[in-house]
Amino acid sequence: MDRAFKALADDTRRRLLDLLRERGGQTLGELCRDIDMTRQSVTQHLAVLEAANLIGTVRRGREKLHYLNPVPLHEIQERWIDKFERPRLSALGAVKRRAEEAMTGKPAFVYVTYIESTPEKVWDALTDADLTAAYWGHSNVSDWRPGSRWEHVRTDGSGIADVVGTVVTRDRPHRLVTTWAAPDEEDRPDRHSRVTFEIQPHGDIVRLTVTHEDLADEGARAEVATGWPAVLSNLKSLLETGSPLPQEPWQVPGR
Incomplete structure:
Protein backbone atom coordinates (compact mmCIF):
# COMPACT_ATOMS: atom_id res chain seq x y z
CA MET A 1 0.00 0.00 0.00
CA THR A 104 -16.96 -1.40 -27.71
CA GLY A 105 -14.41 -4.02 -28.71
CA LYS A 106 -12.32 -3.71 -25.54
CA PRO A 107 -12.48 -5.37 -22.12
CA ALA A 108 -15.00 -3.53 -19.96
CA PHE A 109 -13.12 -4.07 -16.70
CA VAL A 110 -9.68 -5.29 -15.74
CA TYR A 111 -8.92 -5.98 -12.06
CA VAL A 112 -5.48 -6.89 -10.75
CA THR A 113 -4.67 -8.06 -7.26
CA TYR A 114 -1.64 -9.71 -5.65
CA ILE A 115 -2.16 -12.61 -3.26
CA GLU A 116 0.30 -14.32 -0.95
CA SER A 117 -0.51 -17.82 -2.12
CA THR A 118 0.25 -20.29 -4.92
CA PRO A 119 -1.32 -20.48 -8.40
CA GLU A 120 -2.85 -23.85 -7.52
CA LYS A 121 -4.54 -22.49 -4.39
CA VAL A 122 -5.86 -19.45 -6.23
CA TRP A 123 -7.24 -21.71 -8.98
CA ASP A 124 -8.96 -23.92 -6.39
CA ALA A 125 -10.41 -20.85 -4.67
CA LEU A 126 -12.05 -19.86 -7.96
CA THR A 127 -13.38 -23.30 -8.90
CA ASP A 128 -14.01 -25.27 -5.70
CA ALA A 129 -17.65 -25.12 -4.63
CA ASP A 130 -16.92 -25.07 -0.90
CA LEU A 131 -14.19 -22.43 -1.15
CA THR A 132 -16.25 -20.11 -3.33
CA ALA A 133 -19.11 -20.46 -0.87
CA ALA A 134 -16.79 -19.33 1.93
CA TYR A 135 -15.89 -15.95 0.42
CA TRP A 136 -18.35 -15.28 -2.43
CA GLY A 137 -21.73 -16.14 -0.94
CA HIS A 138 -22.27 -18.55 -3.85
CA SER A 139 -20.82 -21.90 -4.89
CA ASN A 140 -19.21 -22.16 -8.32
CA VAL A 141 -20.30 -25.60 -9.56
CA SER A 142 -18.94 -27.38 -12.66
CA ASP A 143 -16.57 -30.10 -13.80
CA TRP A 144 -14.63 -27.21 -15.40
CA ARG A 145 -14.05 -28.96 -18.70
CA PRO A 146 -14.13 -26.81 -21.86
CA GLY A 147 -17.70 -26.77 -23.17
CA SER A 148 -19.23 -27.73 -19.80
CA ARG A 149 -21.89 -25.70 -18.06
CA TRP A 150 -21.09 -23.91 -14.81
CA GLU A 151 -23.42 -22.39 -12.20
CA HIS A 152 -23.07 -19.72 -9.52
CA VAL A 153 -25.38 -21.27 -6.89
CA ARG A 154 -26.74 -19.61 -3.75
CA THR A 155 -25.53 -21.04 -0.43
CA ASP A 156 -28.92 -20.77 1.28
CA GLY A 157 -29.88 -24.33 0.33
CA SER A 158 -32.35 -23.22 -2.34
CA GLY A 159 -30.23 -24.58 -5.18
CA ILE A 160 -30.96 -21.41 -7.18
CA ALA A 161 -28.25 -20.31 -9.60
CA ASP A 162 -27.96 -16.54 -10.09
CA VAL A 163 -25.39 -16.86 -12.89
CA VAL A 164 -24.88 -19.63 -15.44
CA GLY A 165 -22.48 -20.03 -18.32
CA THR A 166 -20.08 -22.19 -20.26
CA VAL A 167 -16.43 -23.04 -19.64
CA VAL A 168 -14.52 -21.72 -22.66
CA THR A 169 -10.89 -22.33 -21.66
CA ARG A 170 -9.37 -24.34 -18.83
CA ASP A 171 -5.61 -24.28 -18.27
CA ARG A 172 -5.06 -25.14 -14.63
CA PRO A 173 -3.63 -23.30 -12.75
CA HIS A 174 -2.95 -20.45 -15.18
CA ARG A 175 -6.05 -19.42 -17.12
CA LEU A 176 -9.81 -19.91 -16.90
CA VAL A 177 -12.31 -18.34 -19.32
CA THR A 178 -16.07 -18.58 -18.82
CA THR A 179 -19.21 -16.99 -20.22
CA TRP A 180 -21.71 -15.43 -17.81
CA ALA A 181 -25.47 -15.00 -18.16
CA ALA A 182 -28.60 -14.65 -16.08
CA PRO A 183 -30.51 -17.97 -16.07
CA ASP A 184 -33.45 -16.46 -17.95
CA GLU A 185 -31.08 -15.14 -20.63
CA GLU A 186 -29.04 -18.30 -21.11
CA ASP A 187 -30.47 -18.76 -24.62
CA ARG A 188 -29.58 -15.17 -25.62
CA PRO A 189 -25.90 -15.04 -26.62
CA ASP A 190 -26.15 -11.28 -27.13
CA ARG A 191 -26.71 -10.94 -23.37
CA HIS A 192 -23.73 -13.10 -22.35
CA SER A 193 -20.57 -11.57 -20.90
CA ARG A 194 -17.13 -13.16 -20.67
CA VAL A 195 -14.78 -13.44 -17.69
CA THR A 196 -11.10 -14.36 -17.91
CA PHE A 197 -9.03 -15.26 -14.86
CA GLU A 198 -5.26 -15.13 -15.40
CA ILE A 199 -3.13 -16.51 -12.57
CA GLN A 200 0.58 -15.75 -12.78
CA PRO A 201 3.45 -16.36 -10.35
CA HIS A 202 4.96 -13.05 -9.24
CA GLY A 203 8.04 -13.86 -7.21
CA ASP A 204 6.79 -15.65 -4.11
CA ILE A 205 3.22 -14.40 -4.55
CA VAL A 206 0.51 -14.59 -7.22
CA ARG A 207 -0.80 -11.94 -9.60
CA LEU A 208 -4.50 -12.48 -10.34
CA THR A 209 -5.99 -10.56 -13.27
CA VAL A 210 -9.75 -10.64 -13.83
CA THR A 211 -11.05 -9.33 -17.15
CA HIS A 212 -14.83 -8.93 -17.52
CA GLU A 213 -15.97 -7.96 -21.01
CA ASP A 214 -18.95 -7.92 -23.37
CA LEU A 215 -21.30 -6.57 -20.69
CA ALA A 216 -24.81 -6.10 -22.00
CA ASP A 217 -25.96 -2.78 -20.57
CA GLU A 218 -25.37 -0.07 -17.98
CA GLY A 219 -27.09 -2.08 -15.24
CA ALA A 220 -24.70 -4.98 -15.76
CA ARG A 221 -21.70 -2.65 -15.83
CA ALA A 222 -22.75 -0.94 -12.59
CA GLU A 223 -23.15 -4.29 -10.84
CA VAL A 224 -19.73 -5.47 -11.98
CA ALA A 225 -18.13 -2.19 -10.88
CA THR A 226 -18.99 -2.77 -7.23
CA GLY A 227 -18.98 -6.56 -7.24
CA TRP A 228 -15.48 -7.53 -8.31
CA PRO A 229 -13.50 -5.37 -5.84
CA ALA A 230 -15.52 -6.79 -2.95
CA VAL A 231 -15.16 -10.40 -4.12
CA LEU A 232 -11.41 -10.07 -4.69
CA SER A 233 -10.87 -8.49 -1.27
CA ASN A 234 -12.68 -11.41 0.36
CA LEU A 235 -10.76 -13.96 -1.73
CA LYS A 236 -7.44 -12.36 -0.78
CA SER A 237 -8.37 -12.40 2.91
CA LEU A 238 -9.40 -16.07 2.79
CA LEU A 239 -6.19 -17.24 1.14
CA GLU A 240 -3.84 -15.08 3.21
CA THR A 241 -5.44 -15.42 6.65
CA GLY A 242 -7.55 -18.57 6.39
CA SER A 243 -10.75 -16.59 6.91
CA PRO A 244 -12.85 -14.23 4.77
CA LEU A 245 -13.39 -10.67 5.93
CA PRO A 246 -15.36 -10.44 9.22
CA GLN A 247 -18.24 -8.92 7.31
CA GLU A 248 -19.10 -9.53 3.69
CA PRO A 249 -17.92 -6.33 1.97
CA TRP A 250 -21.00 -6.15 -0.27
CA GLN A 251 -23.30 -6.10 2.78
CA VAL A 252 -21.96 -3.07 4.68
CA PRO A 253 -24.90 -1.33 6.41
CA GLY A 254 -26.05 1.84 4.73
CA ARG A 255 -24.41 1.00 1.37
Missing part, protein backbone atom coordinates in the same frame (compact mmCIF):
# COMPACT_ATOMS: atom_id res chain seq x y z
CA ASP A 2 3.02 2.30 0.49
CA ARG A 3 3.67 2.09 -3.25
CA ALA A 4 0.12 3.18 -3.98
CA PHE A 5 0.42 6.29 -1.78
CA LYS A 6 3.81 7.20 -3.28
CA ALA A 7 2.42 6.77 -6.80
CA LEU A 8 -0.59 8.94 -5.99
CA ALA A 9 1.65 11.72 -4.64
CA ASP A 10 2.67 12.75 -8.16
CA ASP A 11 0.38 15.11 -10.08
CA THR A 12 1.16 13.57 -13.49
CA ARG A 13 0.34 10.08 -12.27
CA ARG A 14 -2.93 11.32 -10.77
CA ARG A 15 -3.70 12.89 -14.15
CA LEU A 16 -3.04 9.56 -15.88
CA LEU A 17 -5.42 7.83 -13.46
CA ASP A 18 -8.04 10.49 -14.17
CA LEU A 19 -7.68 9.84 -17.89
CA LEU A 20 -8.13 6.11 -17.37
CA ARG A 21 -11.09 6.72 -15.10
CA GLU A 22 -12.70 8.76 -17.85
CA ARG A 23 -11.97 6.13 -20.49
CA GLY A 24 -10.37 2.79 -19.82
CA GLY A 25 -8.43 0.79 -22.38
CA GLN A 26 -6.18 3.60 -23.68
CA THR A 27 -2.85 2.99 -25.40
CA LEU A 28 0.38 4.81 -24.59
CA GLY A 29 -0.07 7.00 -27.65
CA GLU A 30 -3.59 8.01 -26.62
CA LEU A 31 -2.44 8.90 -23.11
CA CYS A 32 0.50 10.92 -24.44
CA ARG A 33 -1.87 13.18 -26.38
CA ASP A 34 -3.27 14.48 -23.08
CA ILE A 35 0.03 14.67 -21.16
CA ASP A 36 2.56 17.36 -22.08
CA MET A 37 5.73 15.25 -21.87
CA THR A 38 7.70 12.72 -23.87
CA ARG A 39 6.57 9.15 -24.48
CA GLN A 40 9.52 7.93 -22.42
CA SER A 41 8.46 10.02 -19.42
CA VAL A 42 4.82 8.87 -19.67
CA THR A 43 6.04 5.28 -19.94
CA GLN A 44 8.02 5.70 -16.73
CA HIS A 45 5.00 7.12 -14.90
CA LEU A 46 2.82 4.24 -16.14
CA ALA A 47 5.43 1.77 -14.91
CA VAL A 48 5.24 3.30 -11.42
CA LEU A 49 1.44 3.06 -11.46
CA GLU A 50 1.56 -0.55 -12.63
CA ALA A 51 4.13 -1.45 -9.97
CA ALA A 52 1.76 0.08 -7.39
CA ASN A 53 -1.07 -2.06 -8.83
CA LEU A 54 -3.10 1.08 -9.57
CA ILE A 55 -3.42 0.18 -13.24
CA GLY A 56 -3.77 -3.08 -15.10
CA THR A 57 -2.77 -3.78 -18.68
CA VAL A 58 -4.06 -6.12 -21.35
CA ARG A 59 -2.50 -6.78 -24.74
CA ARG A 60 -4.73 -6.78 -27.82
CA GLY A 61 -2.51 -7.66 -30.76
CA ARG A 62 0.37 -5.18 -30.82
CA GLU A 63 -1.42 -2.71 -28.57
CA LYS A 64 -1.05 -2.51 -24.81
CA LEU A 65 -4.25 -1.22 -23.24
CA HIS A 66 -4.22 0.47 -19.83
CA TYR A 67 -7.04 0.36 -17.25
CA LEU A 68 -7.61 1.87 -13.85
CA ASN A 69 -7.40 -0.97 -11.31
CA PRO A 70 -9.82 -0.24 -8.43
CA VAL A 71 -8.64 -3.01 -6.08
CA PRO A 72 -6.00 -0.97 -4.14
CA LEU A 73 -8.39 1.97 -3.95
CA HIS A 74 -11.05 -0.36 -2.58
CA GLU A 75 -8.58 -1.61 0.05
CA ILE A 76 -7.77 1.98 1.05
CA GLN A 77 -11.49 2.69 1.27
CA GLU A 78 -12.04 -0.36 3.50
CA ARG A 79 -9.12 0.42 5.78
CA TRP A 80 -9.73 4.13 6.35
CA ILE A 81 -12.93 5.51 4.86
CA ASP A 82 -15.17 2.75 6.22
CA LYS A 83 -13.69 3.33 9.68
CA PHE A 84 -15.59 6.59 9.75
CA GLU A 85 -18.75 5.10 8.22
CA ARG A 86 -18.56 7.44 5.22
CA PRO A 87 -20.17 6.62 1.89
CA ARG A 88 -18.09 5.12 -0.85
CA LEU A 89 -16.67 8.30 -2.23
CA SER A 90 -13.77 8.54 -4.66
CA ALA A 91 -12.66 4.92 -5.02
CA LEU A 92 -15.82 3.08 -5.97
CA GLY A 93 -17.52 6.28 -7.15
CA ALA A 94 -14.85 6.63 -9.81
CA VAL A 95 -15.23 3.00 -10.73
CA LYS A 96 -19.00 3.37 -11.02
CA ARG A 97 -18.67 6.33 -13.35
CA ARG A 98 -16.29 4.30 -15.46
CA ALA A 99 -18.71 1.40 -15.34
CA GLU A 100 -21.41 3.51 -16.93
CA GLU A 101 -19.34 4.15 -20.04
CA ALA A 102 -19.83 1.87 -23.05
CA MET A 103 -16.62 0.38 -24.38
Whole structure:
Protein backbone atom coordinates (compact mmCIF):
# COMPACT_ATOMS: atom_id res chain seq x y z
CA MET A 1 0.00 0.00 0.00
CA ASP A 2 3.02 2.30 0.49
CA ARG A 3 3.67 2.09 -3.25
CA ALA A 4 0.12 3.18 -3.98
CA PHE A 5 0.42 6.29 -1.78
CA LYS A 6 3.81 7.20 -3.28
CA ALA A 7 2.42 6.77 -6.80
CA LEU A 8 -0.59 8.94 -5.99
CA ALA A 9 1.65 11.72 -4.64
CA ASP A 10 2.67 12.75 -8.16
CA ASP A 11 0.38 15.11 -10.08
CA THR A 12 1.16 13.57 -13.49
CA ARG A 13 0.34 10.08 -12.27
CA ARG A 14 -2.93 11.32 -10.77
CA ARG A 15 -3.70 12.89 -14.15
CA LEU A 16 -3.04 9.56 -15.88
CA LEU A 17 -5.42 7.83 -13.46
CA ASP A 18 -8.04 10.49 -14.17
CA LEU A 19 -7.68 9.84 -17.89
CA LEU A 20 -8.13 6.11 -17.37
CA ARG A 21 -11.09 6.72 -15.10
CA GLU A 22 -12.70 8.76 -17.85
CA ARG A 23 -11.97 6.13 -20.49
CA GLY A 24 -10.37 2.79 -19.82
CA GLY A 25 -8.43 0.79 -22.38
CA GLN A 26 -6.18 3.60 -23.68
CA THR A 27 -2.85 2.99 -25.40
CA LEU A 28 0.38 4.81 -24.59
CA GLY A 29 -0.07 7.00 -27.65
CA GLU A 30 -3.59 8.01 -26.62
CA LEU A 31 -2.44 8.90 -23.11
CA CYS A 32 0.50 10.92 -24.44
CA ARG A 33 -1.87 13.18 -26.38
CA ASP A 34 -3.27 14.48 -23.08
CA ILE A 35 0.03 14.67 -21.16
CA ASP A 36 2.56 17.36 -22.08
CA MET A 37 5.73 15.25 -21.87
CA THR A 38 7.70 12.72 -23.87
CA ARG A 39 6.57 9.15 -24.48
CA GLN A 40 9.52 7.93 -22.42
CA SER A 41 8.46 10.02 -19.42
CA VAL A 42 4.82 8.87 -19.67
CA THR A 43 6.04 5.28 -19.94
CA GLN A 44 8.02 5.70 -16.73
CA HIS A 45 5.00 7.12 -14.90
CA LEU A 46 2.82 4.24 -16.14
CA ALA A 47 5.43 1.77 -14.91
CA VAL A 48 5.24 3.30 -11.42
CA LEU A 49 1.44 3.06 -11.46
CA GLU A 50 1.56 -0.55 -12.63
CA ALA A 51 4.13 -1.45 -9.97
CA ALA A 52 1.76 0.08 -7.39
CA ASN A 53 -1.07 -2.06 -8.83
CA LEU A 54 -3.10 1.08 -9.57
CA ILE A 55 -3.42 0.18 -13.24
CA GLY A 56 -3.77 -3.08 -15.10
CA THR A 57 -2.77 -3.78 -18.68
CA VAL A 58 -4.06 -6.12 -21.35
CA ARG A 59 -2.50 -6.78 -24.74
CA ARG A 60 -4.73 -6.78 -27.82
CA GLY A 61 -2.51 -7.66 -30.76
CA ARG A 62 0.37 -5.18 -30.82
CA GLU A 63 -1.42 -2.71 -28.57
CA LYS A 64 -1.05 -2.51 -24.81
CA LEU A 65 -4.25 -1.22 -23.24
CA HIS A 66 -4.22 0.47 -19.83
CA TYR A 67 -7.04 0.36 -17.25
CA LEU A 68 -7.61 1.87 -13.85
CA ASN A 69 -7.40 -0.97 -11.31
CA PRO A 70 -9.82 -0.24 -8.43
CA VAL A 71 -8.64 -3.01 -6.08
CA PRO A 72 -6.00 -0.97 -4.14
CA LEU A 73 -8.39 1.97 -3.95
CA HIS A 74 -11.05 -0.36 -2.58
CA GLU A 75 -8.58 -1.61 0.05
CA ILE A 76 -7.77 1.98 1.05
CA GLN A 77 -11.49 2.69 1.27
CA GLU A 78 -12.04 -0.36 3.50
CA ARG A 79 -9.12 0.42 5.78
CA TRP A 80 -9.73 4.13 6.35
CA ILE A 81 -12.93 5.51 4.86
CA ASP A 82 -15.17 2.75 6.22
CA LYS A 83 -13.69 3.33 9.68
CA PHE A 84 -15.59 6.59 9.75
CA GLU A 85 -18.75 5.10 8.22
CA ARG A 86 -18.56 7.44 5.22
CA PRO A 87 -20.17 6.62 1.89
CA ARG A 88 -18.09 5.12 -0.85
CA LEU A 89 -16.67 8.30 -2.23
CA SER A 90 -13.77 8.54 -4.66
CA ALA A 91 -12.66 4.92 -5.02
CA LEU A 92 -15.82 3.08 -5.97
CA GLY A 93 -17.52 6.28 -7.15
CA ALA A 94 -14.85 6.63 -9.81
CA VAL A 95 -15.23 3.00 -10.73
CA LYS A 96 -19.00 3.37 -11.02
CA ARG A 97 -18.67 6.33 -13.35
CA ARG A 98 -16.29 4.30 -15.46
CA ALA A 99 -18.71 1.40 -15.34
CA GLU A 100 -21.41 3.51 -16.93
CA GLU A 101 -19.34 4.15 -20.04
CA ALA A 102 -19.83 1.87 -23.05
CA MET A 103 -16.62 0.38 -24.38
CA THR A 104 -16.96 -1.40 -27.71
CA GLY A 105 -14.41 -4.02 -28.71
CA LYS A 106 -12.32 -3.71 -25.54
CA PRO A 107 -12.48 -5.37 -22.12
CA ALA A 108 -15.00 -3.53 -19.96
CA PHE A 109 -13.12 -4.07 -16.70
CA VAL A 110 -9.68 -5.29 -15.74
CA TYR A 111 -8.92 -5.98 -12.06
CA VAL A 112 -5.48 -6.89 -10.75
CA THR A 113 -4.67 -8.06 -7.26
CA TYR A 114 -1.64 -9.71 -5.65
CA ILE A 115 -2.16 -12.61 -3.26
CA GLU A 116 0.30 -14.32 -0.95
CA SER A 117 -0.51 -17.82 -2.12
CA THR A 118 0.25 -20.29 -4.92
CA PRO A 119 -1.32 -20.48 -8.40
CA GLU A 120 -2.85 -23.85 -7.52
CA LYS A 121 -4.54 -22.49 -4.39
CA VAL A 122 -5.86 -19.45 -6.23
CA TRP A 123 -7.24 -21.71 -8.98
CA ASP A 124 -8.96 -23.92 -6.39
CA ALA A 125 -10.41 -20.85 -4.67
CA LEU A 126 -12.05 -19.86 -7.96
CA THR A 127 -13.38 -23.30 -8.90
CA ASP A 128 -14.01 -25.27 -5.70
CA ALA A 129 -17.65 -25.12 -4.63
CA ASP A 130 -16.92 -25.07 -0.90
CA LEU A 131 -14.19 -22.43 -1.15
CA THR A 132 -16.25 -20.11 -3.33
CA ALA A 133 -19.11 -20.46 -0.87
CA ALA A 134 -16.79 -19.33 1.93
CA TYR A 135 -15.89 -15.95 0.42
CA TRP A 136 -18.35 -15.28 -2.43
CA GLY A 137 -21.73 -16.14 -0.94
CA HIS A 138 -22.27 -18.55 -3.85
CA SER A 139 -20.82 -21.90 -4.89
CA ASN A 140 -19.21 -22.16 -8.32
CA VAL A 141 -20.30 -25.60 -9.56
CA SER A 142 -18.94 -27.38 -12.66
CA ASP A 143 -16.57 -30.10 -13.80
CA TRP A 144 -14.63 -27.21 -15.40
CA ARG A 145 -14.05 -28.96 -18.70
CA PRO A 146 -14.13 -26.81 -21.86
CA GLY A 147 -17.70 -26.77 -23.17
CA SER A 148 -19.23 -27.73 -19.80
CA ARG A 149 -21.89 -25.70 -18.06
CA TRP A 150 -21.09 -23.91 -14.81
CA GLU A 151 -23.42 -22.39 -12.20
CA HIS A 152 -23.07 -19.72 -9.52
CA VAL A 153 -25.38 -21.27 -6.89
CA ARG A 154 -26.74 -19.61 -3.75
CA THR A 155 -25.53 -21.04 -0.43
CA ASP A 156 -28.92 -20.77 1.28
CA GLY A 157 -29.88 -24.33 0.33
CA SER A 158 -32.35 -23.22 -2.34
CA GLY A 159 -30.23 -24.58 -5.18
CA ILE A 160 -30.96 -21.41 -7.18
CA ALA A 161 -28.25 -20.31 -9.60
CA ASP A 162 -27.96 -16.54 -10.09
CA VAL A 163 -25.39 -16.86 -12.89
CA VAL A 164 -24.88 -19.63 -15.44
CA GLY A 165 -22.48 -20.03 -18.32
CA THR A 166 -20.08 -22.19 -20.26
CA VAL A 167 -16.43 -23.04 -19.64
CA VAL A 168 -14.52 -21.72 -22.66
CA THR A 169 -10.89 -22.33 -21.66
CA ARG A 170 -9.37 -24.34 -18.83
CA ASP A 171 -5.61 -24.28 -18.27
CA ARG A 172 -5.06 -25.14 -14.63
CA PRO A 173 -3.63 -23.30 -12.75
CA HIS A 174 -2.95 -20.45 -15.18
CA ARG A 175 -6.05 -19.42 -17.12
CA LEU A 176 -9.81 -19.91 -16.90
CA VAL A 177 -12.31 -18.34 -19.32
CA THR A 178 -16.07 -18.58 -18.82
CA THR A 179 -19.21 -16.99 -20.22
CA TRP A 180 -21.71 -15.43 -17.81
CA ALA A 181 -25.47 -15.00 -18.16
CA ALA A 182 -28.60 -14.65 -16.08
CA PRO A 183 -30.51 -17.97 -16.07
CA ASP A 184 -33.45 -16.46 -17.95
CA GLU A 185 -31.08 -15.14 -20.63
CA GLU A 186 -29.04 -18.30 -21.11
CA ASP A 187 -30.47 -18.76 -24.62
CA ARG A 188 -29.58 -15.17 -25.62
CA PRO A 189 -25.90 -15.04 -26.62
CA ASP A 190 -26.15 -11.28 -27.13
CA ARG A 191 -26.71 -10.94 -23.37
CA HIS A 192 -23.73 -13.10 -22.35
CA SER A 193 -20.57 -11.57 -20.90
CA ARG A 194 -17.13 -13.16 -20.67
CA VAL A 195 -14.78 -13.44 -17.69
CA THR A 196 -11.10 -14.36 -17.91
CA PHE A 197 -9.03 -15.26 -14.86
CA GLU A 198 -5.26 -15.13 -15.40
CA ILE A 199 -3.13 -16.51 -12.57
CA GLN A 200 0.58 -15.75 -12.78
CA PRO A 201 3.45 -16.36 -10.35
CA HIS A 202 4.96 -13.05 -9.24
CA GLY A 203 8.04 -13.86 -7.21
CA ASP A 204 6.79 -15.65 -4.11
CA ILE A 205 3.22 -14.40 -4.55
CA VAL A 206 0.51 -14.59 -7.22
CA ARG A 207 -0.80 -11.94 -9.60
CA LEU A 208 -4.50 -12.48 -10.34
CA THR A 209 -5.99 -10.56 -13.27
CA VAL A 210 -9.75 -10.64 -13.83
CA THR A 211 -11.05 -9.33 -17.15
CA HIS A 212 -14.83 -8.93 -17.52
CA GLU A 213 -15.97 -7.96 -21.01
CA ASP A 214 -18.95 -7.92 -23.37
CA LEU A 215 -21.30 -6.57 -20.69
CA ALA A 216 -24.81 -6.10 -22.00
CA ASP A 217 -25.96 -2.78 -20.57
CA GLU A 218 -25.37 -0.07 -17.98
CA GLY A 219 -27.09 -2.08 -15.24
CA ALA A 220 -24.70 -4.98 -15.76
CA ARG A 221 -21.70 -2.65 -15.83
CA ALA A 222 -22.75 -0.94 -12.59
CA GLU A 223 -23.15 -4.29 -10.84
CA VAL A 224 -19.73 -5.47 -11.98
CA ALA A 225 -18.13 -2.19 -10.88
CA THR A 226 -18.99 -2.77 -7.23
CA GLY A 227 -18.98 -6.56 -7.24
CA TRP A 228 -15.48 -7.53 -8.31
CA PRO A 229 -13.50 -5.37 -5.84
CA ALA A 230 -15.52 -6.79 -2.95
CA VAL A 231 -15.16 -10.40 -4.12
CA LEU A 232 -11.41 -10.07 -4.69
CA SER A 233 -10.87 -8.49 -1.27
CA ASN A 234 -12.68 -11.41 0.36
CA LEU A 235 -10.76 -13.96 -1.73
CA LYS A 236 -7.44 -12.36 -0.78
CA SER A 237 -8.37 -12.40 2.91
CA LEU A 238 -9.40 -16.07 2.79
CA LEU A 239 -6.19 -17.24 1.14
CA GLU A 240 -3.84 -15.08 3.21
CA THR A 241 -5.44 -15.42 6.65
CA GLY A 242 -7.55 -18.57 6.39
CA SER A 243 -10.75 -16.59 6.91
CA PRO A 244 -12.85 -14.23 4.77
CA LEU A 245 -13.39 -10.67 5.93
CA PRO A 246 -15.36 -10.44 9.22
CA GLN A 247 -18.24 -8.92 7.31
CA GLU A 248 -19.10 -9.53 3.69
CA PRO A 249 -17.92 -6.33 1.97
CA TRP A 250 -21.00 -6.15 -0.27
CA GLN A 251 -23.30 -6.10 2.78
CA VAL A 252 -21.96 -3.07 4.68
CA PRO A 253 -24.90 -1.33 6.41
CA GLY A 254 -26.05 1.84 4.73
CA ARG A 255 -24.41 1.00 1.37
